[in-house]
Amino acid sequence: IAGITQAPTSQILAAGRRMTLRCTQDMRHNAMYWYRQDLGLGLRLIHYSNTAGTTGKGEVPDGYSVSRANTDDFPLTLASAVPSQTSVYFCASSDRAGLFTGELFFGEGSRLTVL
Amino acid sequence: AQSVTQPDIHITVSEGASLELRCNYSYGATPYLFWYVQSPGQGLQLLLKYFSGDTLVQGIKGFEAEFKRSQSSFNLRKPSVHWSDAAEYFCAVGANTGTASKLTFGTGTRLQVTL
Numbered sequence: 001i002a003g004i005t006q007a008p009t010s011q012i013l014a015a016g017r018r019m020t021l022r023c024t025q026d027m028r029h030n031a032m033y034w035y036r037q038d039l040g041l042g043l044r045l046i047h048y049s050n051t052a053g054t055t056g057k058g059e060v061p062d063g064y065s066v067s068r069a070n071t072d073d074f075p076l077t078l079a080s081a082v083p084s085q086t087s088v089y090f091c092a093s094s095d096r097a098g099l100f101t102g103e104l105f106f107g108e109g110s111r112l113t114v115l
Numbered sequence: 116a117q118s119v120t121q122p123d124i125h126i127t128v129s130e131g132a133s134l135e136l137r138c139n140y141s142y143g144a145t146p147y148l149f150w151y152v153q154s155p156g157q158g159l160q161l162l163l164k165y166f167s168g169d170t171l172v173q174g175i176k177g178f179e180a181e182f183k184r185s186q187s188s189f190n191l192r193k194p195s196v197h198w199s200d201a202a203e204y205f206c207a208v209g210a211n212t213g214t215a216s217k218l219t220f221g222t223g224t225r226l227q228v229t230l
Contacts, residue, residue, distance in 0.1 A: 004158075035220075040124075042205060042222040043159075090158055103149070104218065106158030 003027070004107035006091050012113045013081050021076040021110045023091035031094045032074040033058075033104065034066060036087040043090065049074055081114045088112075117142040117208045119221035127227040130198050136191040136224050138180075138206030147209035148189040149218075150180055154202045162204075165189065176200070201228045 007022045025032065030051045035043040035058075045058030049068040063085060065077045074093075078085055088111050092104040118141045128134055140146055147166055151159040163174025170182040180191045189206060203223045210217035 040222060043220040045218070092158075103161055103164060104151075104159070106160070108156070108158045 004091055004093055004105060006089075006107040006110045008110060009108070010111040010113075012115065013078075015082055015114055016080050019078045019081055019112070021078075021089055021091075021112070023074045023076070023107060024072050025074075025091075025093045025105075026072065027093060027095070027105065028071060029093035029095045029105070030071070031096075032068065033092040033094075034064070034074070034076045035090045035092065036060065037090060037109070038087050046076065046089075078112075081112075083114045086112060086114045117146065117210050117217070117219050119206050119208050119219055121204075121206055121221035121224050123224045124222070125225045125227065127229060128196050129229050131195050134191075134193045134196045134200070134226070136204050136206075136226070138189045138191065138221060139187050140189060140206070140208045141187065142208055142210065144210075148180075148182060149207040149209065150174065150178070150189075150191050151205045151207060151220075152176075152202050153205065153223075159205060162191070196226075196228055198228045198230060201226055 004025045033048045034046040037043050044060045046064050047066040049055045052068050052071045055066050088109045090109050091107040094104050120139045149164045150162040152162050153159045162178050163172050165172050165182045173179050178193050182189050203225045205223045206221040
């Protein structure tokens with residue numbers, strides 16, 4: 001089934017550890033995004049990539065980094081995790097038309113707990 | 116900058132009753148408006164969208180929404196709610212800048228359906 005695959009589904013992590021959340025899409029979408037979802041705050045954009053080889057900062061980029069080496073993959077790295085990064089992380093993508101319409105396709109999320 | 120307000124954090128309706136979820140936005144130009152639904156443990160799925168034209172838009176699962184420029188609102192409605200509609204609903208606004216990185220989500224409304 002075509003779509004977005006995120007891994008891991010859930011992870012408990014000690015503070016200070018490095019963590020990479022993986023995201024792969026098989027829809028050949030140009031744009032990809034990472035959001036975090038927190039209770040009472042909705043979804044906030046962390047980083048985005050409009051096309052392979054380019055990335056940009058969203059609303060809450062501090063403490064996170066991304067790369068876009070190819071069209072399909074968009075990993076999110078926490079270099080040194082802190083408890084405030086406990087959240088549910090969603091990867092999303094949109095096709096070229098979606099860049100101008102905002103229509104996003106979402107993965108099922110990665111629940112991260114930092115202790 | 117654009118913003119979205121969903122004033123109702125939690126709503127409970129009986130199965131078969133009508134539903135209206137409120138959404139107010141702030142944006143200086145004509146916005147792109149969206150409603151997404153998130154079932155428990157899942158990613159977000161697009162319900163419907165408004166870009167231009169007819170201000171009453173139809174979406175999937177029997178939902179509709181009406182864009183009212185004078186009220187800066189984009190309320191979601193359904194004439195008869197089903198138990199499977201229990202989920203969290205997010206309103207979102209996209210700026211017409213040619214990039215979906217400007218998509219801003221509201222904080223969500225959790226819908227509970229009683230039998």
